[in-house]
Amino acid sequence: MREKKYKNAYPILKINAAGIMAGNTLKARTIAILGSREVGKSSLIIQFVENHFVESYHPSVETTFRKVIRYKGHEVEAEIIDTAGQVEHSILSFTHVVGIHGYILVYSVTSKQSFEMVKIIRNKILNYSGRESVPIVLVGNKMDLHQQRQLTFEEGKNLASHWQCAWTEATAKRNDNISMFI
Numbered sequence: 601m602r603e604k605k606y607k608n609a610y611p612i613l614k615i616n617a618a619g620i621m622a623g624n625t626l627k628a629r630t631i632a633i634l635g636s637r638e639v640g641k642s643s644l645i646i647q648f649v650e651n652h653f654v655e656s657y658h659p660s661v662e663t664t665f666r667k668v669i670r671y672k673g674h675e676v677e678a679e680i681i682d683t684a685g686q687v688e689h690s691i692l693s694f695t696h697v698v699g700i701h702g703y704i705l706v707y708s709v710t711s712k713q714s715f716e717m718v719k720i721i722r723n724k725i726l727n728y729s730g731r732e733s734v735p736i737v738l739v740g741n742k743m744d745l746h747q748q749r750q751l752t753f754e755e756g757k758n759l760a761s762h763w764q765c766a767w768t769e770a771t772a773k774r775n776d777n778i779s780m781f782i
């Protein structure tokens with residue numbers, strides 16, 4: 601059963617509802633955030649949209665967050681689809697390919713398995729969309745967990761360079777580097 605995990609998923613849209621409903625032209629960009637379970641996808645979005653960190657773990661059901669941001673002098677409505685964590689045999693749905701302007705692929709620097717999963721997910725997106733490349737930002741989350749690191753800074757950087765995409769490490773817990781990629 602699908603249900604909303606967070607009751608306050610549309611705070612910015614609500615704040616800006618008057619402008620949107622008055623018909624102001626607001627560009628919308630839809631972004632899907634994908635990665636293995638527990639890498640911190642929801643935590644990153646919640647930090648970005650609601651400015652707080654959720655310590656407890658509740659497996660996500662798909663939720664859409666919205667936030668209006670200023671980009672190059674224009675207001676843009678970012679619609680961010682927080683997907684349920686992927687496992688190898690997850691089937692990518694049409695909603696993760698059609699009408700998506702870009703992808704945030706998240707791994708945890710504490711999990712080699714999650715790093716392998718972003719490669720699988722990217723292949724699935726390319727196969728499914730029939731395109732040779734799609735806009736991707738690769739994010740290595742949980743950079744605060746130094747003792748538990750299984751992946752170096754260079755491994756993330758090299759993969760992004762191979763894919764020719766943007767990349768950063770981040771931490772939802774400390775709220776570092778998140779505004780760089782959303």
Ligand SMILES: Nc1nc2c(ncn2[C@@H]2O[C@H](COP(=O)(O)OP(=O)(O)OP(=O)(O)O)[C@@H](O)[C@H]2O)c(=O)[nH]1
Pocket residue numbers: 635636637638639640641642643644654655656657658659660661683684685686741742743744745770771772773774
């Ligand atoms: N130390 C640390 N913990 C984090 C960080 N980001 C998320 N967590 C924790 O990791 C756990 C999983 O976070 P979620 O945001 O629920 O992960 P998710 O990728 O959305 O998980 P799924 O819903 O299964 O797809 C939670 O207990 C978070 O508190 C981080 O940057 N640092």
